[in-house]
Amino acid sequence: MFPNKKIYLCININSMMTFAEENYLKAIFHLELESAGEISTNAIAESMETKPSSVTDMVQKLAEKKMLVYKRYKGAQLTDKGRKIAASVIRKHRLWEVFLVEKLKFHWDEVHDIAEQLEHIQSDELITRLDKYLGSPDFDPHGDPIPDKHGVLKRTEKKLLSKLEKNQQGVCVGVKESNSEFLQYLDKKKISIGTKIKVLGKEFFDGSMVIQVGKDQSFISKTVADNLYVQTQ
Amino acid sequence: MFPNKKIYLCININSMMTFAEENYLKAIFHLELESAGEISTNAIAESMETKPSSVTDMVQKLAEKKMLVYKRYKGAQLTDKGRKIAASVIRKHRLWEVFLVEKLKFHWDEVHDIAEQLEHIQSDELITRLDKYLGSPDFDPHGDPIPDKHGVLKRTEKKLLSKLEKNQQGVCVGVKESNSEFLQYLDKKKISIGTKIKVLGKEFFDGSMVIQVGKDQSFISKTVADNLYVQTQ
DNA sequence: TTATAATTTTAGGCAAAGCTAAAATTATGT
DNA sequence: ACATAATTTTAGCTTTGCCTAAAATTATAA
Known part of the structure; x- marks a missing residue:
């Protein structure tokens, strides 16, 4: 049947x-x-x-x-x-x-x-x-x-880290395009999902940034900041 | 993404x-x-x-x-x-x-x-x-x-617990037919996968057993022993 | 506006994996 | 041994999800 x-x-x-x-x-x-x-x-x-x-x-x-x-x-x-x-x-x-x-x-x-x-x-x-x-x-x-x-x-308001201005902060929620080298670079910089990132300074002419990650300060290029998503609450 | x-x-x-x-x-x-x-x-x-x-x-x-x-x-x-x-x-x-x-x-x-x-x-x-x-x-x-x-x-030599003789022992490796009540019964008896079981005594007329589970002794019916697989190494 | 381009749908086909019904083969019982 | 039963295969059909090629529709540009 x-x-x-x-x-x-x-x-x-x-x-x-x-x-x-x-x-x-x-x-x-x-x-x-x-x-x-x-x-x-x-x-x-x-x-x-x-x-x-x-x-x-x-x-x-x-x-x-x-x-x-x-x-x-x-x-x-x-x-x-x-x-x-x-x-x-x-x-x-x-x-x-x-x-x-x-x-x-x-x-x-x-x-x-x-x-x-x-x-x-x-x-x-x-x-x-x-x-x-x-x-x-x-x-x-x-x-x-x-x-x-x-x-x-x-x-959610997911935006590129490069869009943040000085003294703004966000939580890393992802990458735009991921490849092994970039992920390894982030490892070295101690950045992963959930990491709080604060922009301490931003260069006008090349978009590079000084950021605070935990207790450390880091310098990152615009290339990197253009590839990292953060969430600002 | x-x-x-x-x-x-x-x-x-x-x-x-x-x-x-x-x-x-x-x-x-x-x-x-x-x-x-x-x-x-x-x-x-x-x-x-x-x-x-x-x-x-x-x-x-x-x-x-x-x-x-x-x-x-x-x-x-x-x-x-x-x-x-x-x-x-x-x-x-x-x-x-x-x-x-x-x-x-x-x-x-x-x-x-x-x-x-x-x-x-x-x-x-x-x-x-x-x-x-x-x-x-x-x-x-x-x-x-x-x-x-x-x-x-x-x-592996998986056999029913009921096949073991007095003083033989094995490790519980599974059940023959599982249903919720039986599993709850086993929980109560503190028997689960990996539990060592030793036969302390076996009744001739009904196949019931006294077994050692950890430090405790337990009485189980043949019905139960017929439904539990043990591995004897 | 109308010819051409782009998009979208239809028509017809193919492979996977199932089905039923019928044919072929093997097994069984007396 | 041979008729009948059981098993297995074949043939042909169905659905799913894809394809190509051609037709239909919509968009665009001179």
């Missing part, structure tokens, strides 16, 4: 999303943060490194599932339902990144691909416990905010 | 296995432990809750990939290559189970379905670090041995 018995195992109909569907919702969620209104097929295709025709297919399917609103030739917009699922995937991704860095001692720039897989593991209880285990972190190792369990993403 | 770079991290062509393929290899591996020689299509189908015709399809594909040897109407046998991959999937499954129980405080009987998903995460580095993080455990929370990184599974 019903072809596949295994279907009965899915108690929560909402989360009966495939990996591909979750990835689309996630991508659209990110695009909506950057620009309001309908998201174009092309934009989605580009961000997912896939073809526009594939996007059209999937977007139509997600529209049928009420995950988004889609108008031919116009684009897509997430519904509350779709946004919630996207946020939960991003929450999982970022929590796992925290786990990989904090517990397994991976570096910031090594964890993305693994988290990309882990984000699709289905178990609410798992995420509840993982979150608790990690001390309910607010940010992932790149300084990006972790959506709460209701899918609410705290939009 | 790095939206959707599709990165091809499959360095090892051998491990470019789909979830389905990995599940088949795993199932056949388990069946080979129970009975030597070729494994029948029907046996595989039954253990995977799928149809024999589906098994034939997949087994032919796995034979092409040299994961197993298949003869029409005869059955399948894993090659070294296939066995190694199966063992690595089982290793991952069991390590994740340890993580879920030891770190996230799940109960023994709650972790299977989650580990069933986690076992397919692809990253050698992840498993190396996870193993280290967990203290390179030899057994999972059900007392089943964890294959080493080379795919070697220590075949």
Whole structure:
């Protein structure tokens, strides 16, 4: 009568999303943060490194599932339902990144691909416990905010260190582009996520800075200040 | 932060296995432990809750990939290559189970379905670090041995506590059938994985036992002794 | 305004992994 | 031994998620 018995195992109909569907919702969620209104097929295709025709297919399917609103030739917009699922995937991704860095001692720039897989593991209880285990972190190792369990993403005032003026201070929440050398440089300077940084001086002509990190003072170039995100409360 | 770079991290062509393929290899591996020689299509189908015709399809594909040897109407046998991959999937499954129980405080009987998903995460580095993080455990929370990184599974002398005679002892390595009440009972008796148990006395007529657990003595029924696995070295 | 460019959709195909129904093969019982 | 039962395979269909090529629509620029 019903072809596949295994279907009965899915108690929560909402989360009966495939990996591909979750990835689309996630991508659209990110695009909506950057620009309001309908998201174009092309934009989605580009961000997912896939073809526009594939996007059209999937977007139509997600529209049928009420995950988004889609108008031919116009684009897509997430519904509350779709946004919630996207946020939960991003929450999982970022929590796992925290786990990989904090517990397994991976570096910031090594964890993305693994988290990309882990984000699709289905178990609410798992995420509840993982979150608790990690001390309910607010940010992932790149300084990006972790959506709460209701899918609410705290939009934070993350800005580049280079934008701070003399005597302003912030907490390091991430890097713009991470590469091993830069991360090693930060290690040497004793800067990591959560480090308080105060601007003691800023040179006008080259944008270099003298900053306070803990009890030490440090000199950093504009290149560095342009690559570090801080949060000013 | 790095939206959707599709990165091809499959360095090892051998491990470019789909979830389905990995599940088949795993199932056949388990069946080979129970009975030597070729494994029948029907046996595989039954253990995977799928149809024999589906098994034939997949087994032919796995034979092409040299994961197993298949003869029409005869059955399948894993090659070294296939066995190694199966063992690595089982290793991952069991390590994740340890993580879920030891770190996230799940109960023994709650972790299977989650580990069933986690076992397919692809990253050698992840498993190396996870193993280290967990203290390179030899057994999972059900007392089943964890294959080493080379795919070697220590075949252990796991036996039911009820098989031990007076004055014999063993280390608790798992339960046969786990349910919440039984696990709570064990908690009360201070028995868990790794607990040393010595048989102080065994009643002939009902199989009940007096055992030593740490410094305490305990009385247990045959029902309990029939449901507890111990390892005698 | 209209021709051309860009975007988006449709149509048709492919591979994975499952299914059913029917055919082929092997096993069994008397 | 041989009919029947059980097992296994084949053939053909379905869905998912992607693709290419062509058609449809919208945008842009002279």
